[in-house]
Amino acid sequence: MEQCLLCQQSLTSELTLLTLLTGYRGAQEQFCQTCLQKFQEITGPICPGCGRMSGDARLCQDCQTWQDKGETLIENRALYVYNQQMKDYMARYKFIGDYRLRVLFKGGMRKHICRRVRAEKIDMVTSIPISSQRLQTRGFNQVHVFIPISKGFLEPLTVSDNHKVDQSSKTRVDRLQTTQPFEFKEGMEPRIRGRRILLVDDVYTTGRTLYHASARLKSAGAAAVFSITLAR
Amino acid sequence: MNLEEFYGRLVTWPKARECPEGTVAMPSLLKGRCGRCGGRTRATLHGKQSYCLDCLTIGRVSTLDKLLTVPEPNDFETVGTMHWNGQLTAKQEKISCQLIKNYSEGVDQLLWAVTGAGKTEMLFPLIGQSLKRGLRVGFVSPRVDVVLELAPRIQAAFSVSLQVLYGEQEEPYRYSQLVLGTVHQLLRFYQAFDLLIIDEVDAFPYRGNRLLERAVRRSVKSSGHLVMLTATPSKRLLDKVKERGGRLLMLPERFHGQHLPEITLHVHANWEKRFSRRLKQLLLGFERQELPFIIFVPKVRHLIPVFRHVTAMVPSNGTTVHANDPDRLKKVADMRAGHYRYLVSTTILERGVTLPKLQVVILGADDPTFTKEALLQMAGRVGRSRVATEGVVFAVASGPARTIRAAQKEIRLLNEKAGMD
Ligand SMILES: [Zn+2]
Ligand SMILES: [Zn+2]
Numbered sequence: 001m002e003q004c005l006l007c008q009q010s011l012t013s014e015l016t017l018l019t020l021l022t023g024y025r026g027a028q029e030q031f032c033q034t035c036l037q038k039f040q041e042i043t044g045p046i047c048p049g050c051g052r053m054s055g056d057a058r059l060c061q062d063c064q065t066w067q068d069k070g071e072t073l074i075e076n077r078a079l080y081v082y083n084q085q086m087k088d089y090m091a092r093y094k095f096i097g098d099y100r101l102r103v104l105f106k107g108g109m110r111k112h113i114c115r116r117v118r119a120e121k122i123d124m125v126t127s128i129p130i131s132s133q134r135l136q137t138r139g140f141n142q143v144h145v146f147i148p149i150s151k152g153f154l155e156p157l158t159v160s161d162n163h164k165v166d167q168s169s170k171t172r173v174d175r176l177q178t179t180q181p182f183e184f185k186e187g188m189e190p191r192i193r194g195r196r197i198l199l200v201d202d203v204y205t206t207g208r209t210l211y212h213a214s215a216r217l218k219s220a221g222a223a224a225v226f227s228i229t230l231a232r
Numbered sequence: 233m234n235l236e237e238f239y240g241r242l243v244t245w246p247k248a249r250e251c252p253e254g255t256v257a258m259p260s261l262l263k264g265r266c267g268r269c270g271g272r273t274r275a276t277l278h279g280k281q282s283y284c285l286d287c288l289t290i291g292r293v294s295t296l297d298k299l300l301t302v303p304e305p306n307d308f309e310t311v312g313t314m315h316w317n318g319q320l321t322a323k324q325e326k327i328s329c330q331l332i333k334n335y336s337e338g339v340d341q342l343l344w345a346v347t348g349a350g351k352t353e354m355l356f357p358l359i360g361q362s363l364k365r366g367l368r369v370g371f372v373s374p375r376v377d378v379v380l381e382l383a384p385r386i387q388a389a390f391s392v393s394l395q396v397l398y399g400e401q402e403e404p405y406r407y408s409q410l411v412l413g414t415v416h417q418l419l420r421f422y423q424a425f426d427l428l429i430i431d432e433v434d435a436f437p438y439r440g441n442r443l444l445e446r447a448v449r450r451s452v453k454s455s456g457h458l459v460m461l462t463a464t465p466s467k468r469l470l471d472k473v474k475e476r477g478g479r480l481l482m483l484p485e486r487f488h489g490q491h492l493p494e495i496t497l498h499v500h501a502n503w504e505k506r507f508s509r510r511l512k513q514l515l516l517g518f519e520r521q522e523l524p525f526i527i528f529v530p531k532v533r534h535l536i537p538v539f540r541h542v543t544a545m546v547p548s549n550g551t552t553v554h555a556n557d558p559d560r561l562k563k564v565a566d567m568r569a570g571h572y573r574y575l576v577s578t579t580i581l582e583r584g585v586t587l588p589k590l591q592v593v594i595l596g597a598d599d600p601t602f603t604k605e606a607l608l609q610m611a612g613r614v615g616r617s618r619v620a621t622e623g624v625v626f627a628v629a630s631g632p633a634r635t636i637r638a639a640q641k642e643i644r645l646l647n648e649k650a651g652m653d
């Protein structure tokens with residue numbers, strides 16, 4: 001019997017006609033309703049800087065701090081609240097490395113990215129890179145699957161192993177003080193000039209990583225940098 | 233990482249990282265089987281890589297990894313000693329000596345002892361002797377509840393380096409002479425144990441699980457031996473032990489010498505809708521005499537309606553418990569501490585809950601969920617302590633199902649057999 005990929009409960013829902021005909025199972029058919037309902041979509045007014053839910057749609061304290069430091073806001077948009085369910089999901093998807101879980105947000109993220117690409121006239125979509133050692137042990141970059149290749153996907157940045165220490169093993173202060181971890185890959189720097197770039201990451205926590213990536217891209221002449229994350 | 237943590241273990245190690253000196257590497261995938269659990273169900277990673285789904289619950293083993301071990305050297309800082317000085321009854325004593333004798337003769341054994349026979353204590357002398365000789369001992373159960381109940385008793389009986397291993401626990405692994413844990417944890421061991429004891433061999437999820445059976449065999453050294461424990465052996469288990477040249481020990485009597493409580497069958501088909509007068513009177517009687525009780529129901533969906541029926545008539549505190557209840561372990565602890573008078577539960581609590589004066593009601597006892605073994609286990613919760621050797625096992629069913637009759641018959645036979653020796 002089919003089981004929910006998150007909680008292992010047997011799935012009682014009946015298969016759709018499409019599944020029966022093609023054998024293709026949509027994301028919804030591999031997860032139970034109880035698990036799906038625990039994810040909280042971001043709706044209503046948000047902070048224009050980081051995309052978190054906010055009652056009054058004003059800039060939040062954290063984003064105010066970024067602005068005071070002279071950063072141009074990255075105008076992050078996120079699909080979901082980073083609640084316990086999303087943390088559990090990330091733990092399984094990213095840290096345990098259950099690659100099957102990528103299907104859950106693939107469609108939603110791709111749609112979201114396409115919409116943003118149109119709205120902001122983006123001509124390059126990129127992801128926050130993970131170190132080559134991390135890639136070799138995990139076996140995948142967790143956000144690549146979210147990015148529609150047709151939208152000008154390019155990965156100009158790299159990160160060295162000693163720089164990208166596991167974010168979750170650091171305190172908030174550590175994370176905020178990290179120095180620029182990103183470098184350009186060989187020959188990539190000249191291709192950045194004048195581009196309108198969309199950065200994709202899994203979770204916006206402090207914004208530190210995204211602002212570092214943005215600063216690196218802008219140093220090479222990027223015209224504008226925005227970001228999208230799965231959760232905030 | 234300390235090399236000790238590889239002793240008799242299977243540690244997942246990324247191929248991209250250099251192996252610590254002194255470790256032996258084994259492949260994570262061999263002839264289509266997972267190197268850790270032997271399973272064949274896999275999911276793909278990016279590229280040509282893949283990982284095992286059969287043992288994913290205890291962490292991912294992928295083709296990007298290898299498995300490292302260091303052959304078990306029995307290199308303990310100190311050797312464990314027993315300071316348990318409890319008394320065994322004459323019958324327990326006899327079994328206890330046989331366990332030691334069989335082990336020294338190098339055979340696997342199955343101990344069939346009725347619920348409440350005091351299996352654990354009978355094993356203490358064998359465990360104590362093994363520890364003193366510097367052997368590595370594992371004591372596992374398929375059920376985390378049982379492991380948690382066992383841990384403090386073992387801790388009180390021995391002074392030894394001890395690790396308790398189960399899924400939800402957070403502490404990092406440390407090398408120890410005695411290992412207590414769920415059967416699943418054996419997937420992470422490789423020829424580690426000189427003596428491995430498996431409690432409740434007939435319980436889910438161990439029963440009939442090929443991968444776990446394989447893990448058990450592999451976690452024992454080739455020179456080591458198994459002791460299996462059960463209160464409710466299946467025919468298949470008895471046959472298998474015989475077939476493999478193992479020995480069977482049997483103790484049909486409870487440690488206090490009193491009979492197993494018999495199952496009273498009450499025919500009432502409509503218990504989901506309303507409780508019969510007789511059932512109500514029974515529950516009110518428990519309440520009046522301040523007796524703790526468990527009401528077993530076949531399915532999770534029965535929990536709330538039954539709980540409502542009970543709260544409507546019994547003023548004391550109670551709650552519901554099922555397998556995926558995140559607070560399950562805490563609720564059982566609270567019941568033991570006397571914060572609850574009763575629990576409404578699925579079969580998950582058929583084992584591991586021991587509570588003086590506990591009474592048991594089984595609703596829908598003819599439901600296929602309740603096998604003969606499950607009925608025996610649930611009945612076995614009752615009358616276990618020396619101060620309260622009797623109690624009620626009240627089964628409500630729409631008719632006398634084959635399973636109920638079989639359980640009643642087995643209890644009668646065991647009681648007769650106990651009377652004969
Ligand atoms: Zn689920
Ligand atoms: Zn903000």
Ligand SMILES: [Zn+2]
Nearest residue numbers: 266269284287
């Ligand atoms: Zn496996």
